[in-house]
Amino acid sequence: MMEKKCAKLILTNKNIKRVSGIMLEEIEMGLRQKSNKNADIKCYPTYVRNLPNGKEKGKFLALDLGGTNFRVLLIQLGETAPEKEFVSREFPLPDLIRTSSGEALFDHIAECLALFVKEFKVDKEIIPLGFTFSFPCRQEGLTKAKLVQWTKGFTCSEVEGRDVAELLQNAIHKRKDVHIKIMAVLNDTTGTLMSSAYKQPNCKIGLIIGTGTNACYVEKIENMELLDGDSDDSNQCIVNTEWGAFGDNGSLDFIRTDFDRALDSVTSNRGKQLYEKMISGKYLGEIVRRVLVSLAKDGLIFKDSSYKCLLEADKFKTKLISEIEKKPENDFTDCECILEELGLTDFTHEDCAKVRYVCQLVSRRAAFMAAAGVATLINKINEKHVVVAVDGTVYRLHPHFRHLMEQKIKQLIRPGLSFELILSEDGSGRGAALVAAVADRMKREEIYRNLLKKVFL
Numbered sequence: 396m397m398e399k400k401c402a403k404l405i406l407t408n409k410n411i412k413r414v415s416g417i418m419l420e421e422i423e424m425g426l427r428q429k430s431n432k433n434a435d436i437k438c439y440p441t442y443v444r445n446l447p448n449g450k451e452k453g454k455f456l457a458l459d460l461g462g463t464n465f466r467v468l469l470i471q472l473g474e475t476a477p478e479k480e481f482v483s484r485e486f487p488l489p490d491l492i493r494t495s496s497g498e499a500l501f502d503h504i505a506e507c508l509a510l511f512v513k514e515f516k517v518d519k520e521i522i523p524l525g526f527t528f529s530f531p532c533r534q535e536g537l538t539k540a541k542l543v544q545w546t547k548g549f550t551c552s553e554v555e556g557r558d559v560a561e562l563l564q565n566a567i568h569k570r571k572d573v574h575i576k577i578m579a580v581l582n583d584t585t586g587t588l589m590s591s592a593y594k595q596p597n598c599k600i601g602l603i604i605g606t607g608t609n610a611c612y613v614e615k616i617e618n619m620e621l622l623d624g625d626s627d628d629s630n631q632c633i634v635n636t637e638w639g640a641f642g643d644n645g646s647l648d649f650i651r652t653d654f655d656r657a658l659d660s661v662t663s664n665r666g667k668q669l670y671e672k673m674i675s676g677k678y679l680g681e682i683v684r685r686v687l688v689s690l691a692k693d694g695l696i697f698k699d700s701s702y703k704c705l706l707e708a709d710k711f712k713t714k715l716i717s718e719i720e721k722k723p724e725n726d727f728t729d730c731e732c733i734l735e736e737l738g739l740t741d742f743t744h745e746d747c748a749k750v751r752y753v754c755q756l757v758s759r760r761a762a763f764m765a766a767a768g769v770a771t772l773i774n775k776i777n778e779k780h781v782v783v784a785v786d787g788t789v790y791r792l793h794p795h796f797r798h799l800m801e802q803k804i805k806q807l808i809r810p811g812l813s814f815e816l817i818l819s820e821d822g823s824g825r826g827a828a829l830v831a832a833v834a835d836r837m838k839r840e841e842i843y844r845n846l847l848k849k850v851f852l
């Protein structure tokens with residue numbers, strides 16, 4: 396009976412292949428000028444075309460905004476060691492700021508930035524900054540990114556449709572106490588890809604499975620109808636797929652369950668980011684909670700009324716899924732503690748086994764959905780060996796996520812192709828500093844080329 400109620404959470408191989416097939420169509424649509432408007436997967440050009448070549452040097456700042464906290468980093472690149480110095484600070488981002496006004500958000504960020512540069516005594520220097528802003532943006536250049544819409548529960552007013560680099564630069568200027576130049580705005584997937592590509596040239600995909608989910612990949616310029624021509628002569632560009640929005644036009648309805656629909660109906664971005672809502676950390680715990688409540692109401696789990704403590708939204712955090720699944724099958728010690736802490740009483744080992752089963756269903760489905768996405772990109776890139784740089788709390792903390800993804804990707808990619816998933820340590824932060832560093836190097840090289848032209852022509 397319980398199995399029957401949960402059956403729709405199990406993805407068949409046929410359905411996973413179908414997800415991958417539809418995703419490919421959506422990506423192709425997103426890349427083409429004509430069809431982009433109707434595509435769920437928008438495939439935004441990032442204007443990041445040049446990967447680091449090791450010749451970057453100097454001090455660079457990075458700002459990483461996109462999850463529950465935000466961070467500021469300072470790195471120094473040099474000739475001898477790739478990263479001689481590296482310091483960072485994490486600042487909390489209270490709910491109040493996440494849901495207030497754009498002005499309050501950017502003033503807060505500028506203030507933390509000022510505190511940071513003063514603490515590390517670089518407030519008198521003009522330091523290039525890379526800004527990781529992990530929300531869907533339409534970029535019009537490396538330093539111009541208009542927020543399309545908030546995701547992951549952010550709702551700050553008067554930011555959608557506006558250039559976030561300008562909003563941040565204005566907030567910095569207004570303070571008059573620090574000198575920081577924004578050299579690049581990028582997505583966390585791009586940062587993740589960049590920071591791994593620094594060491595691994597085969598790295599062609601950046602993937603995040605954290606509070607939200609998204610992937611970027613390296614595409615040939617000839618396939619990128621949306622990219623406005625600019626002076627740069629590189630023949631590739633990183634595409635920010637924004638695959639979280641996959642399914643928003645109904646294309647995933649054949650696998651979405653009543654639990655998914657009920658969850659979506661109370662989010663701040665209702666009807667949006669439907670693929671993300673099946674995969675990422677902001678939602679997985681909430682899906683588990685909803686399944687448990689529904690089972691309890693039908694008398695299939697937790698026979699006493701203490702299950703009512705689970706009626707509160709977001710009560711079951713995603714990290715609990717990892718904690719429960721970490722233990723061997725018949726060891727319920729952690730599960731018991733967790734249930735007690737949540738307020739449940741009088742539960743049995745059988746209940747614990749059921750909780751674990753629900754966690755497994757939800758995390759497996761998430762891993763397989765993400766695998767379908769990665770396999771689609773690997774097939775699209777169609778190179779013999781592709782390295783995928785991955786970051787995000789779900790991927791990092793869940794004990795089986797990586798293995799489940801690897802297994803499924805292997806089944807889905809074309810014969811002859813191979814891949815490797817590598818963990819990108821703090822990619823979104825360090826990557827931003829690297830993008831700023833590459834932009835800075837390109838600018839210097841251009842100045843140098845122009846100088847040579849003047850001297851020799």
Ligand code: BGC
Pocket residue numbers: 461528529530531546547582583584603605606607608609610637639671
């Ligand atoms: C955002 C993406 C981001 C992803 C992971 C999604 O909600 O739309 O821009 O890359 O979360 O942080």
